[in-house]
Amino acid sequence: MFWLFFLPVMALLFAAWHFGLRRNQVRKASLGLSLTSYLAFGFLYAPILVVAVMSFNNSRFRLEWVGFTTKWYAKIFGDESVTGGLEGAQLLAATQNTLVLAIISTAIATVIGSLLGYGLHRYRFPGSQLTAWLMYIPVVTPDIVMAISLLLLYQVLRNVAPFFEPGMPAMVIAHVTFQIAFVAIVVRSRLATLDPALEEAARDLYASPLETVRQVVLPLALPGVMAGALLAFTLSIDDFVISFFTSGPDSQTLPILIYASVKRGITPDINALSTIIVLLTMVGVFLSQILQRNQK
Amino acid sequence: MKKPKLEAAGGELLTPMQLLSRAAVTAGPGIVWIALFLILPMLILLGYSFLTRDELGNAVFPLTVDNYVRFAGWDVLGYDAAYLIIVGRTILVSLVTTLFCVLIAYPLAFFIAAHEPKTRDRLMIFVILPSWVNLVIRTYAWMIMFNPSSPITQLAATLGMVGPNEGLYPSDFAVYLGMINVFLPFIVLPLYSAVERIDWSQLEAAQDLYATKTQAFIQVLVPQTLPGLTAGIILTAIPALGMFVVPDLLGGAKVALIGNSIAQQFGASRDYPFGAAISFLVMGLTLLVLWLYARRVGEKGMRDLL
Numbered sequence: 001m002f003w004l005f006f007l008p009v010m011a012l013l014f015a016a017w018h019f020g021l022r023r024n025q026v027r028k029a030s031l032g033l034s035l036t037s038y039l040a041f042g043f044l045y046a047p048i049l050v051v052a053v054m055s056f057n058n059s060r061f062r063l064e065w066v067g068f069t070t071k072w073y074a075k076i077f078g079d080e081s082v083t084g085g086l087e088g089a090q091l092l093a094a095t096q097n098t099l100v101l102a103i104i105s106t107a108i109a110t111v112i113g114s115l116l117g118y119g120l121h122r123y124r125f126p127g128s129q130l131t132a133w134l135m136y137i138p139v140v141t142p143d144i145v146m147a148i149s150l151l152l153l154y155q156v157l158r159n160v161a162p163f164f165e166p167g168m169p170a171m172v173i174a175h176v177t178f179q180i181a182f183v184a185i186v187v188r189s190r191l192a193t194l195d196p197a198l199e200e201a202a203r204d205l206y207a208s209p210l211e212t213v214r215q216v217v218l219p220l221a222l223p224g225v226m227a228g229a230l231l232a233f234t235l236s237i238d239d240f241v242i243s244f245f246t247s248g249p250d251s252q253t254l255p256i257l258i259y260a261s262v263k264r265g266i267t268p269d270i271n272a273l274s275t276i277i278v279l280l281t282m283v284g285v286f287l288s289q290i291l292q293r294n295q296k
Numbered sequence: 297m298k299k300p301k302l303e304a305a306g307g308e309l310l311t312p313m314q315l316l317s318r319a320a321v322t323a324g325p326g327i328v329w330i331a332l333f334l335i336l337p338m339l340i341l342l343g344y345s346f347l348t349r350d351e352l353g354n355a356v357f358p359l360t361v362d363n364y365v366r367f368a369g370w371d372v373l374g375y376d377a378a379y380l381i382i383v384g385r386t387i388l389v390s391l392v393t394t395l396f397c398v399l400i401a402y403p404l405a406f407f408i409a410a411h412e413p414k415t416r417d418r419l420m421i422f423v424i425l426p427s428w429v430n431l432v433i434r435t436y437a438w439m440i441m442f443n444p445s446s447p448i449t450q451l452a453a454t455l456g457m458v459g460p461n462e463g464l465y466p467s468d469f470a471v472y473l474g475m476i477n478v479f480l481p482f483i484v485l486p487l488y489s490a491v492e493r494i495d496w497s498q499l500e501a502a503q504d505l506y507a508t509k510t511q512a513f514i515q516v517l518v519p520q521t522l523p524g525l526t527a528g529i530i531l532t533a534i535p536a537l538g539m540f541v542v543p544d545l546l547g548g549a550k551v552a553l554i555g556n557s558i559a560q561q562f563g564a565s566r567d568y569p570f571g572a573a574i575s576f577l578v579m580g581l582t583l584l585v586l587w588l589y590a591r592r593v594g595e596k597g598m599r600d601l602l
Contacts, residue, residue: 037407040400044426044480047437054440064445112325119323123315131327133590137334139601140530141582142538144555148562148575149337152344155568177333180326185602209318240432241540245562255432262436262545274433285428286421 048278055271072272082269091273093250094257101168101243101253102236105175110229112176113183117228118217120184121191135185138178143241150174151245167248174246175236182235183228190224191217234284237277338579344572355568363573379557379574386553389543390536393475394483397532398525400476401483405491405521408484420488427481435545438474439465442546466548474542479535483528486600490524523593527600530589534582554578 058069075082076091120132138146150173154164163169198220202212218225240255247256254277261270310318345363347355369377408419426434441448442464449464457464464470494517502512518525540555547553554574561571590598 033403033407033410036400036403040404040480041422043400043477044423046441047434047477048426048429050437050440051433112329115322116326119319119321119326122322123319125316125319125323127327128319128323129595131323131330132595133586133598134330134334136586136590136598136601137583140534140586142535142555142578144538144540144558145341145575145579145582146337148558148571149341149579150333151562152340152568152572153333153337156340173333177329180329182602184326185599189599189602234428238428238430240430255430258430258436259432259541262432262439270436274430278429278433281428281430282425285425 051271052275052278055268055275057268057271059268072269073276075269076272076276090252090257094252094254097168097251098237098253098255101171101175101251102233105172105179105236106229106233108172109176109179109183109232110225113180113228113232114187114221114225116180117184117187117224118191118213118221121188132188135181138181139185143239144245146178147174147242147245150177150242154246165248166246166251168251170246170248171243171251171253174242175239178242179232179235183225183232186228186231187221187224190221190227194220230284230287234281237281237284341572341576341579344569345576347569347572349567349569363570366570367573367577382552382554382557385551386537386555389471389475389551389553390533392472393479393536394529394533396472396476397480397483398487398529400480401487401528402521404484405488405524408488409491409494416492420485423481423484423488427478431478431541432545434477435474435542438470438477438546442470465546466550468547468551470546471543471551474546475536475539478539478542479532482531482535483525486524486527486531487521488524489600490521494520523597523600526589526593530585531601534585537581538578 054065055072056068056070057065058071059066071079071082075088078088080088116131116135120128150170154166154170157164194217198216199212202216203209207215238255239253240259243253244256244259247253252260254273258270258274261267344355346359346361348358348360348362350356367379369375369380404423408416408423411419440446443449444461444463449458449462452458452464453462498516498520499512502516507515538555538558539553540559543551543553543556544559547556558571558574558578561567561574565571593600
């Protein structure tokens with residue numbers, strides 16, 4: 001029965017396909033094509049809008065609309081007179097953990113990943129092809145598999161070093177692992193668009209290898225490095241599954257906190273919190289997109 | 297004495313030793329990190345999958361293939377294909393999700409490509425933005441939309457799709473919608489970059505030769521978008537196999553997928569070796585697909601993935 005919902009979608013898809021290829025107008029979107037696309041955009045944004053709207057709902061427990069309020073935002077920003085939902089201390093700790101994790105892991109991953117991207121771009125060495133291929137593993141592998149394999153690694157290493165107890169250091173290592181791959185890929189494809197003659201010219205003018213990197217390669221690659229860093233940062237903030245399996249009791253992040261509260265029953269302050277995170281994420285993505293566009 | 301062979305790199309001639317040391321300084325830390333925290337964990341995962349679980353839930357020797365045998369259905373209590381059914385359901389969910397994503401992504405990609413270059417970039421940002429909103433948040437939004445008192449559920453109840461006081465979740469339907477919603481941008485992105493590169497004169501040529509719309513679409517446009525489509529399918533179908541959050545929140549106990557089974561072994565069931573065996577199968581499949589894909593499109597083609 002649920003499948004009936006898909007019927008209108010199918011009808012629209014057919015219409016789009018049928019009218020979308022009008023002769024000599026291929027570069028102009030037809031009505032059917034536009035309509036389907038607007039629906040698709042609506043579908044993509046529906047969950048986000050619902051969360052944003054519900055964050056202004058004046059009800060503690062129920063999921064239906066009761067009335068307008070901004071008290072959940074006030075609560076998140078420290079108004080202790082608002083009752084219900086999360087504890088302020090928990091929220092503060094989770095926010096701190098999320099940011100600390102994202103900042104430290106991004107810093108490490110940006111340095112190591114950019115160097116890796118440069119090395120792979122510049123030098124062919126035994127294993128360079130294999131490494132270039134390995135970098136795509138974190139891009140495709142389901143999160144849960146990476147999370148589990150790291151969890152088991154930590155379990156083994158814990159016999160040697162207590163450093164690998166579930167908690168912040170373990171989470172940083174896990175995040176850096178997938179971030180490195182993304183940073184290296186972004187930096188490398190930025191480097192691939194550069195004119196190799198620039199680097200050669202610097203060398204011809206007796207710049208040392210280090211000077212060449214510092215004064216020619218780095219400034220040119222900087223938009224790529226920045227874009228890679230922003231991508232890594234957003235990935236870290238966004239991650240739930242890998243953090244979930246490597247975190248300890250004192251290192252809950254915001255996504256883990258949200259998941260735990262959703263499991264207990266959605267509360268409006270979670271909606272408000274999510275809306276704030278959504279807005280911040282979108283600002284971050286906008287910045288990184290602008291940086292990437294400027295590369296062209 | 298034989299002169300060492302020199303290799304050119306960025307306007308320099310380097311001996312093999314120099315080249316290696318340069319590579320070690322730049323790519324070295326990254327390679328060490330990948331070896332330690334990406335490759336080694338995979339090997340440990342494989343190793344764990346051959347261990348046994350003792351009464352306390354610890355993974356111990358002796359080595360055994362029991363976990364894989366149990367996965368295939370032969371347990372101490374006799375044959376039970378429960379896990380194979382979960383695998384079948386997961387593959388079905390992954391394929392249906394991919395199919396619907398492709399069906400929605402095609403018109404969307406053509407729609408975006410029909411705009412001015414500046415507008416295209418903006419529209420693409422709008423496609424990507426939702427994928428940066430936390431997965432947990434986007435998934436629980438469907439719980440709000442599909443709870444028994446929501447307008448959508450009421451409408452469905454009026455149409456007789458659900459009983460009174462019943463929600464649209466947990467259900468297959470909710471899982472599918474959640475999955476399609478999550479993965480749609482991952483297909484649109486590579487598909488769009490293929491559509492953007494389409495040589496439209498070929499379409500005109502086909503139409504001049506009296507090709508019907510269907511023929512023109514299937515024989516001229518689809519082949520040109522194939523690289524992007526393949527990348528998109530890989531980016532959707534594979535991660536969908538391990539998806540854990542969406543079925544966990546929207547499927548309830550009714551729609552368990554592989555991702556939930558793995559999570560269960562590392563949570564409530566505390567059977568790490570068995571969980572490792574399931575994870576390793578998913579990972580093996582992932583690596584196989586990635587390897588086949590790399591062989592087919594080459595290293596440059598893989599850039600479609602990101």
